[in-house]
Amino acid sequence: MLNTEDLRQIALWAADCAERVLPVFEAKAPDDTRAREAIAAIRAFAHSGTRTAYLRKVAWAAHAAAREVGDPAAAAAARAASAAAASAYTHPIATPHQVNHILGPAAYGAHATALGAADEAGVGEAEVRWAVEQAPPAVRNVVRRMPGRAPSRGRLGALFHQLDIGLRR
Numbered sequence: 001m002l003n004t005e006d007l008r009q010i011a012l013w014a015a016d017c018a019e020r021v022l023p024v025f026e027a028k029a030p031d032d033t034r035a036r037e038a039i040a041a042i043r044a045f046a047h048s049g050t051r052t053a054y055l056r057k058v059a060w061a062a063h064a065a066a067r068e069v070g071d072p073a074a075a076a077a078a079r080a081a082s083a084a085a086a087s088a089y090t091h092p093i094a095t096p097h098q099v100n101h102i103l104g105p106a107a108y109g110a111h112a113t114a115l116g117a118a119d120e121a122g123v124g125e126a127e128v129r130w131a132v133e134q135a136p137p138a139v140r141n142v143v144r145r146m147p148g149r150a151p152s153r154g155r156l157g158a159l160f161h162q163l164d165i166g167l168r169r
Contacts, residue, residue, distance in 0.1 A: 059085035
């Protein structure tokens, strides 16, 4: 069962992960505030706010920004912000889909950082390590109660899997 405090801990960690890569998005879309607004909204929830329609609205808006930005790294950064805002709606249902709500901000953040880097794999793995090190015990405990994420194809899938394994240790 997830309680509000679990969701707040997840939300705060998600906001930290997404905010870390916000400059990647803003470098390509300096006038687009949707990703920043999503991160601000999830931070407000994490600090005793409530889940409102506004939180869903900004999550979807950041998702739209990802589709529209036209740059893979910037799109991944906006997806990190969207996933962070959506993390407040993680359900206690133990499914792979729900674990993705928790892992998404960090995995998309690692992907945003890695895309285009000279050593994509190394940069992505370093970002995953950072996210795992920053995860509070509540995040780790919730991830451990969810089914493990199976390995999947592609670099993003590998980042999700590495993050899942790291948080379960």
